[in-house]
Amino acid sequence: MIRAPLPAALTPLAHELGLLPLYGDIHNHCDLSYGHGRFEDALKRAALQLDFLSITGHAHWPDMPVDDSTVAHIVAFHVEGFAKLRANWADHYAALRAANGDGFVVFPSYEIHSSAYGDYTIVYRDLDPAPILFADSPAELRGLIESRMQGRAFAFPHHIGYRLGARGINWDAFEQVLSPFVEMNSMHGCAEASETDRGYLHSMGPVDGRGTMQHGLASGHVFGVAGNTDHHSGFPGSYGHGRMGLYATGRDRAAIWDAMLARRTNALTGDNIHLLAALGSDIQGSVVAPRDGARLRIEAVGGGFIDCIDVLRSGRLVHRISPEITPSPLSADLETILYLELGWGARGRSHRWEGRISVEGGEILGVEPRFRGAEIVSPLEGDDAGHALPVLTMVSGEVVFAVTAEANPNNATSATQGLAIRIKLTPTALIRAVLCGQVVEIPACRLFEGAKTGNLGAIDTPAWRFHPLPTPAQWQWSGDVNLGTFGEGENVYLRLRQAGGQMAWTSPIFCRAAKS
Numbered sequence: 001m002i003r004a005p006l007p008a009a010l011t012p013l014a015h016e017l018g019l020l021p022l023y024g025d026i027h028n029h030c031d032l033s034y035g036h037g038r039f040e041d042a043l044k045r046a047a048l049q050l051d052f053l054s055i056t057g058h059a060h061w062p063d064m065p066v067d068d069s070t071v072a073h074i075v076a077f078h079v080e081g082f083a084k085l086r087a088n089w090a091d092h093y094a095a096l097r098a099a100n101g102d103g104f105v106v107f108p109s110y111e112i113h114s115s116a117y118g119d120y121t122i123v124y125r126d127l128d129p130a131p132i133l134f135a136d137s138p139a140e141l142r143g144l145i146e147s148r149m150q151g152r153a154f155a156f157p158h159h160i161g162y163r164l165g166a167r168g169i170n171w172d173a174f175e176q177v178l179s180p181f182v183e184m185n186s187m188h189g190c191a192e193a194s195e196t197d198r199g200y201l202h203s204m205g206p207v208d209g210r211g212t213m214q215h216g217l218a219s220g221h222v223f224g225v226a227g228n229t230d231h232h233s234g235f236p237g238s239y240g241h242g243r244m245g246l247y248a249t250g251r252d253r254a255a256i257w258d259a260m261l262a263r264r265t266n267a268l269t270g271d272n273i274h275l276l277a278a279l280g281s282d283i284q285g286s287v288v289a290p291r292d293g294a295r296l297r298i299e300a301v302g303g304g305f306i307d308c309i310d311v312l313r314s315g316r317l318v319h320r321i322s323p324e325i326t327p328s329p330l331s332a333d334l335e336t337i338l339y340l341e342l343g344w345g346a347r348g349r350s351h352r353w354e355g356r357i358s359v360e361g362g363e364i365l366g367v368e369p370r371f372r373g374a375e376i377v378s379p380l381e382g383d384d385a386g387h388a389l390p391v392l393t394m395v396s397g398e399v400v401f402a403v404t405a406e407a408n409p410n411n412a413t414s415a416t417q418g419l420a421i422r423i424k425l426t427p428t429a430l431i432r433a434v435l436c437g438q439v440v441e442i443p444a445c446r447l448f449e450g451a452k453t454g455n456l457g458a459i460d461t462p463a464w465r466f467h468p469l470p471t472p473a474q475w476q477w478s479g480d481v482n483l484g485t486f487g488e489g490e491n492v493y494l495r496l497r498q499a500g501g502q503m504a505w506t507s508p509i510f511c512r513a514a515k516s
Contacts, residue, residue, distance in 0.1 A: 001394045003051070003103075004366030004422075006274060006301060010330050010476065013299040014276055017283065019247040019264070021274045022256065023237075024052035026109060026226075026244060027121045027158055027183060030234035032088055033058040033110075034081030036376060036384035037234015039092065043099040043106070044389055046236035049369050052256050053236055054109040054123055057085035057092075061113035062136040077379050078113070085110065086132070093129045100127060105253050111158070112141070118162070118169040118211075121183070121228075122155045125257050138170075142178040154261065158183035158230060160216075161191030161200055163208035171216050174223075180260055180285075181224030181507065184213045185267045187241035187377060188230060192495070192505065198269070202377060214315050217491055217508065224263030224285045224507030225493075233384060235373025240270040240414065245504070247276065247283060262286075263507045271303025271420070272368055273504040277494045279486070284493065284506040289513060294486035296509075298494065301330065302475040303368070303420060304337060304467070305499035311481055313492045319481050327473035334425045335365070336469040338447070340433070343405035343416030344455075344463035350387065350406045351462040354436055357421065358398040361429035362444070367392065367399055370418035375409070392419070405462070435464055442466060467500075486511050 029035035135141035162168030190198035227242040245266035248259040263285025311319035387404035491508040
C-alpha cells in the first residue's frame with residue numbers, strides 16, 4: 001500500500017511492453033563523506049520513499065584549486081570529506097547489504113569532481129566490496145572500468161549546466177560507453193536548456209548554454225536523462241529536489257541495472273510521474289532506424305493536475321498536449337489523488353506532525369510519501385537539524401504518519417512535507433483526518449471545487465492544506481502523435497509539466513541508421 005505500484009489499468013502501454021515504472025535517487029550525500037545526516041538514517045529515509053537507491057561519497061578532485069587562497073575553505077572540507085570516505089568505504093558495504101531487501105535495491109557509488117571535465121558519479125552494480133577507482137578524466141575512468149569492472153560499473157555526469165572549466169559537463173570528453181545517461185535535474189536546478197524556470201542558484205554559478213541537455217543532443221551525442229537530488233543532508237529522494245524514474249522488467253537488481261544501461265530513464269523533479277514514450281515497442285533511450293509514418297505513443301499518469309505534455313523533436317517544440325482541451329484518461333472509475341501538505345508557521349521554527357487519514361465511501365489504493373530534507377548543498381551552509389525519522393504506515397484502513405516540517409525559510413522556498421494518497425471515491429465520499437489532535441472532515445465534493453486549508457491555532461501557527469482533487473481526465477492521458485518521417489540524426493523526447501510546478505522528462509528516442 002505504501003509506495004504501491006500503479007495497476008495495469010493505469011499503465012496499459014507499459015504492461016504491454018512488459019515494463020513497470022520504478023523511482024529512485026542514485027546521487028545524494030550524508031556524513032559518509034562531507035554532508036549532514038547519519039548514513040544509517042539516510043538508508044531508512046530512502047526505504048520509505050524509493051524503489052532503488054545509491055548513497056554517494058565524495059572521493060576525488062584531481063584539479064582542485066589548492067593554490068588559490070580565496071577558496072581554501074572549500075578545499076579544506078573537500079580534503080576532509082575525501083579522507084573520511086576512504087576510511088569508511090570498505091565498511092559501509094555491510095550497511096548497504098543490510099538495507100537492501102524486497103522492493104528496495106541499493107547500489108554503491110562515489111563521485112569525482114573535475115574543473116576540466118565536470119563532476120561524475122560512479123555507480124557499482126554489486127554489493128561485493130570493490131575499491132574506489134581514482135581517475136583524472138572520463139577516458140581514464142572508462143579504461144579503469146573496462147579493465148577491472150567490465151559490465152559492473154558506469155558513471156554519469158551531474159549538475160551538467162555549469163560552464164566548462166567550472167565543473168560543468170565537457171561534451172567533447174563525453175564517453176557514451178561510460179555514461180548511459182546524464183543527470184539533467186537536481187537540487188542545483190534544471191539544465192534542459194538555457195532558459196528554464198528552475199535555474200541554477202547555487203554559489204557555483206548559473207547555467208551555461210553549452211552545458212545543457214539540448215546542446216549535447218545538438219552535438220550528436222546519444223544519452224538518457226535522469227534526475228537525482230544531490231542532497232547533502234542525509235535525505236535521499238528529498239521531495240522537489242530531483243528524482244529518477246526508470247522502466248524495468250522487474251524490481252530486482254539485474255532488471256534495474258539493465259534499465260539504467262539501456263537508458264530507459266526519466267528525470268523528475270518530485271512527484272512519481274509515469275511518463276512513457278514509445279515508437280512501436282521501442283521506448284525512451286532506444287536507438288531506432290529511420291522510418292516513415294512514425295507515431296509516438298504516449299502514456300502519462302501524473303502526481304496531480306497535468307498542465308501540458310510537450311513533444312520536443314531535435315530541439316524544437318513540435319506538439320503540445322493539454323488534457324483540459326483534449327482529455328484522454330486511462331481510468332473510467334472516479335480515481336483521484338488526495339494530496340495533504342503540512343508546514344508553514346513562524347519563520348525559524350519546526351513542528352512534529354502526527355496524524356491519520358481515512359476515507360468514508362471510498363478506497364485507499366496507494367500512498368506516496370512526499371517528504372523532504374533541509375535545503376543544504378554544502379557543509380558551510382548549516383547543520384543537520386536532527387529531526388526524528390518520518391513514519392508512514394497503514395493501520396486498519398487508515399494512513400498513519402508522523403513527520404517534522406520546518407517553517408518555510410522565505411516566500412520562495414518550500415519546506416513543507418506531504419502525502420499523496422491515490423483513492424477511489426463514491427459521489428458521497430468523506431475525507432476524515434486527525435492532524436495533531438485536530439479533527440478535520442471534508443466532503444470529497446468540496447475538494448473537487450478547490451483546496452481546503454487550516455491552521456493548528458492562530459495566525460502564524462503551523463498549517464495544513466488538502467489540495468484540490470483532480471478528475472481522471474486531469475491527471476491521466478494516453479494517445480499518440482504523428483511524427484511522419486523520423487530521419488537519420490533526429491531525436492524526440494517528452495516533457496510534462498503539472499499545474500503545481502512538478503515536472504518530468506523522458507530520455508530521448510534516437511534515430512540512427514547504425515544502432516548505438
